[in-house]
Amino acid sequence: MPPLAxxxxxxxxxxxxxxxxxxxxxxxxxxxxxxxSIGEPDFPTPDNVKDAxxxxxxxxxxxxxxxxxxxxxxxxxxxxxxxxxxxxxxxDEVMASAGAKHAMFNAFMCTVSRGDEVIVPSxxxxxxxxxxxxxxxxxxIVECGAExxxxxxxxxxxxxxxxxxxxxxxxxxxxxxxxxxxxxELREIADVLLxxxxxxxxxxxxxxxxxxxxxxxxxxxxxxxxxxxQTVIVNGVSKAYAxxxxxxxxxxAHRDMIKAMSKLQSQSTSCPSSISQAAAVEAFSGxxxxxxxxxxxxxxxxxxxxxxxxPINGLVIAPPDxxxxxxxxxxxxxxxxxxxxDVIENDLDFAGHLLSDAGxxxxxxxxxxxxxxxxxxxxxxxxxxxxxxxxxxxxxxSLTA
Numbered sequence: 213m214p215p216l217a218x219x220x221x222x223x224x225x226x227x228x229x230x231x232x233x234x235x236x237x238x239x240x241x242x243x244x245x246x247x248x249s250i251g252e253p254d255f256p257t258p259d260n261v262k263d264a265x266x267x268x269x270x271x272x273x274x275x276x277x278x279x280x281x282x283x284x285x286x287x288x289x290x291x292x293x294x295x296x297x298x299x300x301x302x303x304d305e306v307m308a309s310a311g312a313k314h315a316m317f318n319a320f321m322c323t324v325s326r327g328d329e330v331i332v333p334s335x336x337x338x339x340x341x342x343x344x345x346x347x348x349x350x351x352x353i354v355e356c357g358a359e360x361x362x363x364x365x366x367x368x369x370x371x372x373x374x375x376x377x378x379x380x381x382x383x384x385x386x387x388x389x390x391x392x393x394x395x396x397e398l399r400e401i402a403d404v405l406l407x408x409x410x411x412x413x414x415x416x417x418x419x420x421x422x423x424x425x426x427x428x429x430x431x432x433x434x435x436x437x438x439x440x441x442q443t444v445i446v447n448g449v450s451k452a453y454a455x456x457x458x459x460x461x462x463x464x465a466h467r468d469m470i471k472a473m474s475k476l477q478s479q480s481t482s483c484p485s486s487i488s489q490a491a492a493v494e495a496f497s498g499x500x501x502x503x504x505x506x507x508x509x510x511x512x513x514x515x516x517x518x519x520x521x522x523p524i525n526g527l528v529i530a531p532p533d534x535x536x537x538x539x540x541x542x543x544x545x546x547x548x549x550x551x552x553x554d555v556i557e558n559d560l561d562f563a564g565h566l567l568s569d570a571g572x573x574x575x576x577x578x579x580x581x582x583x584x585x586x587x588x589x590x591x592x593x594x595x596x597x598x599x600x601x602x603x604x605x606x607x608x609x610s611l612t613a
Contacts, residue, residue, distance in 0.1 A: 223342035235573040246600040247573045248588040251387060251536065255454040255509075257491070258502035264494035265487055273490055277483040280474040281308030281462075285489040288496040289462040292447070296420065297431045299445075304467045307474055308492065310484045312418050312448040312461035317343050318473040319414060319444050319463070320379070324349035328378040333364040334581035335539065337387045337416070341581070349378065353581055358530055358541070362389040366400035373404070379412045380405065382432060385419040388580045388587040389539040390532020392427040395435055402436035413443045419535040421452040421503055424511055427533035441466050451536075452503050453495040458488040510536055513590045513597060520601030524608050536591040539577070543584040548611035556611060559583055570607035572600045 231249035238245045268274075280286070289306045293299045309315040316339070324330065324347035332340045332351045341351035354372050356362050369380065382401070384393040393401075405411055413432060420429040433443055448461035463473065483489075514531075517538060522529055526544035542562050549555055550565050559576040563586050566572045577585025590597055 219346060219348075222345040222348075231573055231575050234567075238567075238573075243571060245567070245571050245573055246592075246596050246603065248590070248592065248600055249573045249575050251451075251589055251591065252456045253451060253454040253506060253510075253536070253591045254593060255502075255506050257455050257458070258453060258495070258498075260498045260502075261453065261455070261491050261494045264498070265491050268487055268490035273486055275486060277486050277489060279478045279483050280306075280470065281484060282486070282489050282493075284493050285460075285462075288493045289464070292462070292496040293445070293464055297417075297434060297445075299431065299433055299464065301464045302467070305470055306462065306464050307470050307477075308484050308489060309461045309463065309473075309477060310481050311459045312416070312446050312450065313339055314459075314477075314481065315446045315448070315461040315463045315473070316340075316414060316416065317346075318476050319446075319465075319469070320344055320347040320349070322469070322472040322476055323412065324378055327376060329374060329376040330379040330381065331369065331372050331377060332381050332581075333383075335362060335386070335389050335577065335585070336381070336581050337383060338579050340381050340383075344379075350376075352377070355581075358528075362386065362391040362530070362539070363393055363397060364401065365397075366404050369401055370404050373408055373411060377408070377411050379414055381414045381416065383416040385422055385427075385429065385532075385534025387419065387535050388537050388575075388577075388582075389530070390424075390535040390537055392423065392429065392533040395428075395430045398430055398432050398435045402432060402439060405439055405442065406436065409442065411442065413439060415443055415445045417445060417447050418451050420447065421507055422510060422534050422536055423507075424514055424531075424533055429534070444469060449492050449495045452506070454506065455491065455495060458485070458491050460484055460488045460492040462492075510591065513592075513594065516594060517588075517590045517597045517601055520598065521604060524605050527604075527608060537587050537589055539580075539582075539585055539587050541585050545608065545611055546584070548613060551610050559586055562586060565611075566604060566607050569610070570603040572603050572607070 235245050235247035285308050320343050326348040328349040329352045330344040333356045334353045344351045444465040449455040528541035563576045574586045574588045
């Protein structure tokens, strides 16, 4: 085998993908595993979307489209931003991609050069720093602790910006913590960014419909329209419409950014799947009842798993305001021993204990830049959540000094 390119050493494989593959392997080997590692709603794709796809196939809409998407899908994306976010974009200010992850990859690859810095608040979604490094840039990790609600503060942002800063990554609601930025918090961040017009903002809003209690989603462009030329908004159909496998993301940005991203995409994936684009048109433009129904179930599941896990001594959980995860602090268990005599030295050991001794698969916080934690997804059935909750409780109680 010929040697790999040096760029392959600059990033790591996705921890969530690896964790899911590990669980599937154990299940195939006959183990009873509850997999809470993957960020994927377990609901079926809405029937109206599947019906629209059947019509598209019957009409032979199975060929190449424009690189950035059909006129229909881009019109639907524009409609979505106007309806959900009160943001009005022109047809040449939006595009479709093969998933939200692909959209972010395009944005970084179009703009980041060696030596450029990208500010990534921690805890962060696994792919942000890896994509930055793949593009040749340097992730600048800004730790955002529980005392700040796991959110970036304006003062910390100001300290992190240098003359090399190219991007700030914002993710609200956040994966893995479920933190949601308020209008006032975004106002303060926007004020800092207005002082640095050369800093771009990647606003990942894929979980915008996953909101709990009094939380409300606000896009930074709703707070400060003057940031419009600096901001790239990424969204998609994967989460809210239970369409992870359809692989359609969408972007709204300055037309020059859209032009560059489309140019790059033309030499990588070409257009997104034509059938998936037809599905996205219906998802964004059709009835939204299924989204409301799914969100109601997610709220109930959140309460269910919180009710089981929060009473566990030593396990510290900040109830998430959004997304579909619990981010659990396990520092109280560090240094304790498993029934097998193994010492829990870090969150990787704790996650290994849950998998091997309790049959529950979660992702260590180190993957998100926050050691001493683990993330679990509650986007699964009540039955599995109850089973996993009991197993996690018993696994925590089994640890001794």
